[in-house]
Amino acid sequence: MKQTHRRAVAPNQSGPMQQAVAKNIHSGQTGPKGLAQLSAMMAAPDLDRVMQFLTSLTMEIDNALEPNTSNPHLNMVLHLLQSHAEGRIVSPSSMVSASGVPYATATRKLAEIHDAGLIERRARTKTGKTYSLHPSTELLESFSQLADRIDRLVRTSFEVAAPSAETTDYYFGGSYQPGRAAIPPLSALPQPLKLSGGLRILVHGDPTFMVMEGLKRQFEQIVGTNIHQRAFSIDRLREEALRNAERPKSRYDLIAIDLPWVGEFVEKGVIRPLDAVMDIARLDPADFHTAGWRAAHWGGRPYGVPSQTTPELLFYRKDWFANDDLAPPTTTEGVIDAARHFHNPQRGRYGVAWNAARGTALGHTFMMTCAAFGQPIIDIPKIAGGFDTDKLAQGGFTPTLNTDRALEAADYLMQLMAYSPPDILSMSWYERVRPYGAGHVAMAYGYTLLAPYFELDPNSPAHGNTGYLPHPHGPDGAPIAPVGGYVLCVPTNLPDERLDDTIEALVAFTSPGAQKLYAQNGSRTEPRYSVGADPEVRRLSPIFGLLDQMSWRDELQFWPRPPIPQISEIINICGHELHDMLRGIVTPRVALDRVQARAEDVLRH
Numbered sequence: 025m026k027q028t029h030r031r032a033v034a035p036n037q038s039g040p041m042q043q044a045v046a047k048n049i050h051s052g053q054t055g056p057k058g059l060a061q062l063s064a065m066m067a068a069p070d071l072d073r074v075m076q077f078l079t080s081l082t083m084e085i086d087n088a089l090e091p092n093t094s095n096p097h098l099n100m101v102l103h104l105l106q107s108h109a110e111g112r113i114v115s116p117s118s119m120v121s122a123s124g125v126p127y128a129t130a131t132r133k134l135a136e137i138h139d140a141g142l143i144e145r146r147a148r149t150k151t152g153k154t155y156s157l158h159p160s161t162e163l164l165e166s167f168s169q170l171a172d173r174i175d176r177l178v179r180t181s182f183e184v185a186a187p188s189a190e191t192t193d194y195y196f197g198g199s200y201q202p203g204r205a206a207i208p209p210l211s212a213l214p215q216p217l218k219l220s221g222g223l224r225i226l227v228h229g230d231p232t233f234m235v236m237e238g239l240k241r242q243f244e245q246i247v248g249t250n251i252h253q254r255a256f257s258i259d260r261l262r263e264e265a266l267r268n269a270e271r272p273k274s275r276y277d278l279i280a281i282d283l284p285w286v287g288e289f290v291e292k293g294v295i296r297p298l299d300a301v302m303d304i305a306r307l308d309p310a311d312f313h314t315a316g317w318r319a320a321h322w323g324g325r326p327y328g329v330p331s332q333t334t335p336e337l338l339f340y341r342k343d344w345f346a347n348d349d350l351a352p353p354t355t356t357e358g359v360i361d362a363a364r365h366f367h368n369p370q371r372g373r374y375g376v377a378w379n380a381a382r383g384t385a386l387g388h389t390f391m392m393t394c395a396a397f398g399q400p401i402i403d404i405p406k407i408a409g410g411f412d413t414d415k416l417a418q419g420g421f422t423p424t425l426n427t428d429r430a431l432e433a434a435d436y437l438m439q440l441m442a443y444s445p446p447d448i449l450s451m452s453w454y455e456r457v458r459p460y461g462a463g464h465v466a467m468a469y470g471y472t473l474l475a476p477y478f479e480l481d482p483n484s485p486a487h488g489n490t491g492y493l494p495h496p497h498g499p500d501g502a503p504i505a506p507v508g509g510y511v512l513c514v515p516t517n518l519p520d521e522r523l524d525d526t527i528e529a530l531v532a533f534t535s536p537g538a539q540k541l542y543a544q545n546g547s548r549t550e551p552r553y554s555v556g557a558d559p560e561v562r563r564l565s566p567i568f569g570l571l572d573q574m575s576w577r578d579e580l581q582f583w584p585r586p587p588i589p590q591i592s593e594i595i596n597i598c599g600h601e602l603h604d605m606l607r608g609i610v611t612p613r614v615a616l617d618r619v620q621a622r623a624e625d626v627l628r629h
Contacts, residue, residue: 072109074171075171078102079106082098086124094123095124096125096129096133097133097137100123103118104119104143104157104158104159104163109209109242113245114157115156119134142162143158143159144159144160144214146158146215147215158212159209159211160211161208161211168208169206207537207558208537210246210532212245213246213532216247216249222250223249223251223526224254224276225280226264226276226280228258228261228280228510229257232332232473232547233253233255235542235545237253237255238545239545243533247532258282258384265285265294266292269515269517273517274515276518277514277515277522277529278515278529279515280331280510280511280512280513281295281328281511282509283319283508283511283582287416287591289327289513290322290323290327294513297325297327298325298328298514301527313333313507313550313551313575315575316507316582317330318582319507319511320511324417329511329512329530329534330510330511331533331534332551333507333509333551333580334549334550335494335574336470336471336495337469337493337494337495338359338495338496339467339469339470339492340466340493341467341485341491342489342490348365353467353493354503355496356497359376360439363375363444367442367443374466375444376444376468377445377455377456377459378468379451379456380441380449381449381450381452381599383599383600383603385451385599386598386602387595387596387599388585390599390602391506391595392469392506392584393436394425394433395581396498396501397432398429398501398502399424399427399501401585401586402627403421404416404421422627423620436498438612445459445464456468456469456470457470471509473549474548475548476547476548479565492570494574504579504584506584508585509549512533534551536552539552540561543564544561544564548565548567548568550567550568555568556568590623594626597619
């Protein structure tokens with residue numbers, strides 16, 4: 025997962041990294057409408073901008089001044105870094121060509137760069153006579169620091185922008201910590217992965233994993249082998265992962281699993297405990313958001329590495345609320361009041377969008393809504409900051425789906441129906457965000473991974489006009505941001521001869537540099553504190569700073585969907601029974617009694 029940096033490209037242009045990130049990669053499903061446009065709306069990372077600036081500057085100087093002597097060291101380093109960022113293989117001959125000096129001189133200068141520890145060689149053949157060149161970790165870190173200084177120098181010298189508080193306080197420590205937090209690009213693995221047929225990954229077809237697919241060439245440069253990514257919708261992903269576990273040998277080296285599936289997949293022997301196959305310290309566990317890292321555990325052991333940590337939040341139109349002098353809603357009552365205020369179907373405006381589609385989508389919504397009213401779906405004990413999930417593997421729980429607080433949650437969903445779009449009963453993950461991004465909805469419940477639909481689309485009315493809040497809470501609840509996302513896991517039936525190289529890929533793909541790369545290319549998920557603290561990432565979206573704040577306030581929680589082995593069945597039960605409630609076929613009380621009875625039966629058996 026190479027830390028590559030690309031400049032912004034206009035929507036009608038294309039570049040090496042401006043690929044259709046939503047193309048169907050053996051997915052068997054239609055990519056969500058609009059996702060393919062994200063690749064043309066990328067942000068402009070600082071490091072790439074500095075590389076382009078230095079390249080253009082040296083070219084201007086070389087062509088404008090006579091006599092003039094080229095700087096072969098700088099020319100070759102810039103060529104190496106740019107190729108590294110774009111996933112292009114660099115050979116010694118291409119470095120010599122980029123030097124701008126005669127062959128003999130260039131060869132000598134190239135050797136000097138290598139001897140200085142700025143270049144690493146990676147064999148491309150068994151004999152080692154043919155090799156590719158890659159920037160060393162030292163070069164990447166040094167250039168990252170240089171880029172920050174040049175960027176600051178240019179902005180200061182030419183007054184490109186008014187000095188920010190961060191810039192003004194630079195010499196007084198104001199930006200010292202953010203500067204230290206900058207994550208340098210990833211270097212290529214010293215040895216290419218030796219995986220027959222390449223690295224094979226099973227993932228969910230969401231924007232973040234599609235960003236990974238769009239950056240496939242860069243990732244292949246990092247690991248030194250082909251990458252084959254297969255993407256499915258959430259229900260089909262679970263089915264394929266379980267089907268794969270029944271095969272004598274896994275078809276995938278890594279599989280992405282939804283956080284609520286952890287307990288089920290462990291109990292069914294689908295995934296391996298990571299502490300049995302690797303040194304967990306290599307992952308730097310303390311850097312992961314607490315909720316995301318803990319959710320990857322079962323029985324006290326880690327079974328996956330957070331690849332995405334994406335809480336569900338309330339998106340709201342800041343401009344609409346400001347124009348009408350309304351405060352953003354922090355309670356469920358406030359949501360209803362605001363939805364009533366903005367709901368005007370005659371003008372094509374609706375109060376709120378949410379997951380109300382039958383099955384999995386609505387099941388997740390109900391569990392999160394129960395959490396907003398202070399009610400977990402099973403009788404786990406309450407502790408400071410939430411509910412105790414450490415003993416979930418012990419089992420013996422009873423459903424709590426027909427309590428008074430659960431009834432309040434169901435009544436809240438019934439009230440939302442009156443201020444929702446007319447197709448609300450078929451809205452699921454992507455459908456709820458589309459009308460919000462199109463400017464038809466005042467508020468929408470959505471995962472942060474869906475924010476690129478409007479954050480990266482300058483034509484969206486919600487672009488730059490969106491605020492983010494934890495789930496507004498009921499009378500007995502507290503602000504909460506239910507954590508979603510995926511962890512990358514190693515299948516139990518992965519052949520042993522592929523294990524070591526798969527672990528190397530796992531470490532690389534979940535590293536801070538890789539996560540920063542995803543963010544710079546459209547992802548709005550953030551598993552690591554270091555990524556949220558990176559100044560380049562912070563400038564991309566307000567989401568990254570808010571996630572860190574929510575984590576420190578203990579608002580990021582995974583107990584709303586406890587990863588017990590029966591969770592998928594219970595989600596499905598909730599999603600079907602409550603859909604009948606929303607359609608008016610049964611009352612909320614009858615629906616909850618049915619859910620409770622069926623869930624009790626599932627947990628007993």
